[in-house]
Amino acid sequence: MLLHTCCGPCASACVPRLREEGHEVTMFYSNSNIDSSEEFEKRLAGARRLAEADAVELVADGYDHGDWLKNVAAGLEDAPERGERCAGCFRYNLARTAAYAAAHGYDAFATSLTVSPHKVSRVIFEASADKRFLKADFKKRDGFRTSLERSAELGLYRQDYCGCEFSRPRNGGVRMRAEQKRGEK
Numbered sequence: 332m333l334l335h336t337c338c339g340p341c342a343s344a345c346v347p348r349l350r351e352e353g354h355e356v357t358m359f360y361s362n363s364n365i366d367s368s369e370e371f372e373k374r375l376a377g378a379r380r381l382a383e384a385d386a387v388e389l390v391a392d393g394y395d396h397g398d399w400l401k402n403v404a405a406g407l408e409d410a411p412e413r414g415e416r417c418a419g420c421f422r423y424n425l426a427r428t429a430a431y432a433a434a435h436g437y438d439a440f441a442t443s444l445t446v447s448p449h450k451v452s453r454v455i456f457e458a459s460a461d462k463r464f465l466k467a468d469f470k471k472r473d474g475f476r477t478s479l480e481r482s483a484e485l486g487l488y489r490q491d492y493c494g495c496e497f498s499r500p501r502n503g504g505v506r507m508r509a510e511q512k513r514g515e516k
Contacts, residue, residue, distance in 0.1 A: 332465070333435075335428040335442035336360045336389075339377030340482035340489050342443040344474040346385045348467075349441065357437070358382050361392035361427045363399040364420050366496040371396075374494075377487040384485055392427055399423060404495065412498060413451060420495070421458035429461045441465040446474045449493070 332354035336342040342358055349356050360378045365371040371394050382389035403423050407416035425442060432440040440461075445452045446469035456466040468474075482489055492498045 333437040333440040339381040339487040343481035344478035357388045365494040425459040
């Protein structure tokens with residue numbers, strides 16, 4: 332099982348669950364959507380720490396934010412969070428994961444993206460028509476709570492935005508909009 336890994340905290344709930352189901356897991360860190368190489372490296376360090384703690388292999392995909400901007404975000408810079416840009420991002424990352432899985436003989440792949448309460452699993456599932464894609468909703472069975480607990484135990488860096496510059500809280504990302512709805516500044 333190849334697990335597309337967006338970050339260590341999210342994958343921290345997914346790896347044990349996949350193992351419970353009998354899968355041998357390899358983490359595939361693929362995140363060209365992340366807006367800076369520094370942020371990419373911080374999240375990669377967390378994924379490495381988790382891979383070491385869980386004794387699983389970690390493969391890091393190349394980082395090319397320019398390619399992501401061109402192929403996903405171009406023309407969608409003002410799209411709202413959870414809109415078409417996000418769906419395109421899911422397609423981009425899952426296509427890269429599917430290609431790696433096919434090239435390296437993996438029977439199946441899944442994504443840690445579904446552990447987040449900020450992501451709509453149905454939209455993620457629609458992002459890949461590949462028959463090897465396991466449509467696992469990791470937020471079920473307290474997946475998000477588990478990710479919070481495990482990432483705290485392991486000392487993993489938890490970011491406050493998805494990764495692209497358009498999802499940063501100062502740019503109208505999820506957390507900022509939630510605070511505005513509650514009347515906070």
